Amino acid sequence: MKLLVVGSGAREHALVWKLSRSAHVESIYCAPGNPGIAEIAETVDIEATDIDGLLNFAKAREIDLVVVGPEQPLVMGISDRFKSEGIKLFGPDKRCSRLEGSKTFSKAFMKKYGVPTARYEEYNNLEEAIFGLKNFDLPVVIKADGLAAGKGVVVAENRQKAAEALRDMMESGRFGYAGKSVVVEEFLDGVEASLLCFVDGSTIVTMESARDYKKAFDGDTGPNTGGMGACSPNSAYEGDVAKSVEEKVLKPIVEGLIAENMDYRGVLFIGLMICKGGPKVLEFNVRFGDPETQALMPRLETDLVEVLDAVVEGKLKEIDLEWSEKCTACIVLSSDGYPELYETGKEITGLKDVEDTLVFQGGTKLEDGKLLTNGGRVLSVVSCGDTIEDARRSAYKGAEKIKFEGKRHRGDIGL
Numbered sequence: 001m002k003l004l005v006v007g008s009g010a011r012e013h014a015l016v017w018k019l020s021r022s023a024h025v026e027s028i029y030c031a032p033g034n035p036g037i038a039e040i041a042e043t044v045d046i047e048a049t050d051i052d053g054l055l056n057f058a059k060a061r062e063i064d065l066v067v068v069g070p071e072q073p074l075v076m077g078i079s080d081r082f083k084s085e086g087i088k089l090f091g092p093d094k095r096c097s098r099l100e101g102s103k104t105f106s107k108a109f110m111k112k113y114g115v116p117t118a119r120y121e122e123y124n125n126l127e128e129a130i131f132g133l134k135n136f137d138l139p140v141v142i143k144a145d146g147l148a149a150g151k152g153v154v155v156a157e158n159r160q161k162a163a164e165a166l167r168d169m170m171e172s173g174r175f176g177y178a179g180k181s182v183v184v185e186e187f188l189d190g191v192e193a194s195l196l197c198f199v200d201g202s203t204i205v206t207m208e209s210a211r212d213y214k215k216a217f218d219g220d221t222g223p224n225t226g227g228m229g230a231c232s233p234n235s236a237y238e239g240d241v242a243k244s245v246e247e248k249v250l251k252p253i254v255e256g257l258i259a260e261n262m263d264y265r266g267v268l269f270i271g272l273m274i275c276k277g278g279p280k281v282l283e284f285n286v287r288f289g290d291p292e293t294q295a296l297m298p299r300l301e302t303d304l305v306e307v308l309d310a311v312v313e314g315k316l317k318e319i320d321l322e323w324s325e326k327c328t329a330c331i332v333l334s335s336d337g338y339p340e341l342y343e344t345g346k347e348i349t350g351l352k353d354v355e356d357t358l359v360f361q362g363g364t365k366l367e368d369g370k371l372l373t374n375g376g377r378v379l380s381v382v383s384c385g386d387t388i389e390d391a392r393r394s395a396y397k398g399a400e401k402i403k404f405e406g407k408r409h410r411g412d413i414g415l
């Protein structure tokens with residue numbers, strides 16, 4: 001098969017790495033890709049949001065299957081376009097992608113079908129939103145309605161900070177159109193869990209559990225980021241918790257998708273908070289998570305090409321997902337200042353010194369033969385071990401060998 005992977009981050013690097021190990025693969029292209037991906041696939045200078053350019057390339061190269069990494073092209077309707085041209089694409093259509101593209105849409109879906117989630121109100125008027133804060137205890141969560149690259153969530157400890165966040169989104173336009181409407185919701189206390197699921201329209205199959213670390217600094221402090229690390233499995237997701245999620249979360253989700261005639265085919269990422277009263281859904285994403293994918297792909301033993309093809313063809317029931325008993329830890333190396341202002345163009349060294357560890361490139365570029373930083377989240381360093389502690393020790397050992405000016409990472413991933 002000829003495959004085209006859409007995207008340029010560490011998530012796409014992990015997907016290309018896993019797909020390249022399949023016996024079914026003749027060639028892999030990645031658009032636009034990055035220098036790390038270029039070592040195992042042919043990169044193509046087409047942006048992930050250039051749907052016409054991607055479609056023309058897929059036709060010219062007779063691509064058999066397209067795999068979309070980031071959310072933006074899915075929300076734009078890339079799946080609808082490709083399917084209308086008879087090209088198989090792994091990823092939900094535009095209507096289904098609203099589960100991530102609009103917080104108000106996803107919260108309304110959860111409420112309608114009884115999916116447990118935080119109490120919330122939606123607003124498109126700043127004054128009404130500020131006035132409505134009195135209906136929530138502190139801390140309170142403010143979310144931009146649309147896509148904000150994982151940064152459109154603020155946990156405000158007091159009403160002044162909450163009002164500032166609302167003004168920042170709705171008046172100052174920090175996230176553009178994505179922040180014109182907001183969701184204000186109650187703060188949920190507990191342990192976070194990431195549950196990625198394959199969905200083929202009528203069947204939902206969970207992957208192994210993972211935990212993402214969203215806050216910028218140790219101890220879950222600082223601003224929200226796109227993710228500073230991950231580990232798998234998640235010790236909070238087991239036994240009764242898993243059974244509760246199966247009955248109270250997964251079952252109503254599938255029933256809701258069918259009732260709404262949403263032919264969802266792709267990955268559904270369910271962000272969970274494991275609370276004292278049971279698990280509740282924080283958010284939906286309509287694609288592979290980042291950095292969870294980097295932690296999960298080394299554990300997947302089933303041929304990923306076979307899984308993705310089964311999802312597209314509606315034959316997920318025929319696939320038996322097999323996972324390694326090993327644990328994984330992923331350490332994200334970021335540029336100092338991320339997720340706010342940061343510098344790029346810093347030379348990266350030490351990659352060749354890393355042993356028994358996978359390094360997936362995210363924000364990188366090649367210039368005059370040198371590998372340079374080119375984003376906030378630069379590299380994902382992933383190790384396996386018999387325990388989470390073994391995996392994290394190995395990953396941090398590898399991370400320390402990699403050098404670039406302004407390198408920063410959390411020190412408590414996996415703890």
